[in-house]
Amino acid sequence: MAWEQLRDHWRDGVEILILAVAIYQIYRAFRATRGARILVGLVVILVSVTLILSQFEFQVIWWLVQRAAILLLFSLPIIFQPELRNALSKLGSSRLFNFSNKSQLDFLEVFEDSVVMLSKKRIGALFAIERDIDLKPFEETGVRLNADFSPELAMTIFFPKTPLHDGGMVIADKKMSAAACVFPVSQRELSDRSIGLRHRAAIGVTEETDCVAVIVSEETGAISICIEGVLERNLGEEKFRARMAQIFLANDDKNEKGAPKELDPEDRVAAARDRDLVSD
Numbered sequence: 001m002a003w004e005q006l007r008d009h010w011r012d013g014v015e016i017l018i019l020a021v022a023i024y025q026i027y028r029a030f031r032a033t034r035g036a037r038i039l040v041g042l043v044v045i046l047v048s049v050t051l052i053l054s055q056f057e058f059q060v061i062w063w064l065v066q067r068a069a070i071l072l073l074f075s076l077p078i079i080f081q082p083e084l085r086n087a088l089s090k091l092g093s094s095r096l097f098n099f100s101n102k103s104q105l106d107f108l109e110v111f112e113d114s115v116v117m118l119s120k121k122r123i124g125a126l127f128a129i130e131r132d133i134d135l136k137p138f139e140e141t142g143v144r145l146n147a148d149f150s151p152e153l154a155m156t157i158f159f160p161k162t163p164l165h166d167g168g169m170v171i172a173d174k175k176m177s178a179a180a181c182v183f184p185v186s187q188r189e190l191s192d193r194s195i196g197l198r199h200r201a202a203i204g205v206t207e208e209t210d211c212v213a214v215i216v217s218e219e220t221g222a223i224s225i226c227i228e229g230v231l232e233r234n235l236g237e238e239k240f241r242a243r244m245a246q247i248f249l250a251n252d253d254k255n256e257k258g259a260p261k262e263l264d265p266e267d268r269v270a271a272a273r274d275r276d277l278v279s280d
């Protein structure tokens with residue numbers, strides 16, 4: 001009897017499992033996005049209206065709600081356009097920027113030294129380091145450089161009043177791809193009103209792509225890192241270097257030179273979505 005039931009219904013079980021996994025994955029991918037909040041709002045309204053209408057049997061309103069639901073279905077790709085674009089570009093790209101060999105490790109060291117120098121001199125700077133998602137659309141808003149990374153060039157570019165200092169720099173494949181780029185400014189509400197445009201742009205570009213943004217504050221010289229829209233502020237030199245190693249070397253073959261084996265749990269970054277928008 002039990003065997004027969006199992007034989008008749010195992011497909012239902014597998015189907016439920018597949019659906020549960022798919023729904024959970026979609027929820028994970030979209031839960032911290034702007035579109036998710038809109039969708040939750042719409043679903044809540046739709047469910048409430050349906051419940052009320054099923055109680056009172058208002059025929060005309062019910063007809064209208066059904067049509068509106070169909071319209072909503074067609075508008076979903078528009079509501080989720082940024083999220084879908086991200087998901088598709090993740091699918092279509094390969095890892096372009098991993099720090100697995102010596103030259104890449106050298107680059108990381110030079111980059112960190114440059115950031116520390118900028119910080120000591122209080123020269124404001126914003127870098128977006130490309131990972132899987134192509135940053136070309138942002139490069140096109142600035143001036144193309146395609147130059148080898150050097151601390152001197154970084155200082156020259158971000159030095160106040162020079163033609164390229166305004167905006168952010170895109171780093172792709174260890175090169176300074178472009179400078180004076182305009183990044184999307186985050187529209188999310190920030191609890192800390194002291195966060196200016198440079199930091200908001202870092203939050204914005206990391207919300208829309210998987211890049212790592214590094215910010216040097218002109219006002220305080222503080223170094224911050226932003227990933228997935230989460231800003232880690234005032235890191236200090238040691239913490240900054242440790243975080244960079246953790247981000248870029250963590251997946252390498254047994255952490256080559258300089259990579260911390262096990263970082264302080266305090267430093268560990270939990271999935272950005274589970275955390276506050278800004279952490280100090």
Ligand SMILES: Nc1ncnc2c1ncn2[C@@H]1O[C@H](COP(=O)(O)OP(=O)(O)OP(=O)(O)O)[C@@H](O)[C@H]1O
Pocket residue numbers: 124125126165166167168181182183184185194195196197198199200201216217218219220
């Ligand atoms: N959308 C943007 N994309 C890239 N860079 C931007 C953008 N908006 C502003 N910036 C940069 O930020 C600078 C202004 O920084 P602002 O003082 O508002 O920010 P902040 O976060 O308080 O930084 P700081 O601590 O350095 O003052 C601009 O001069 C420009 O270089």
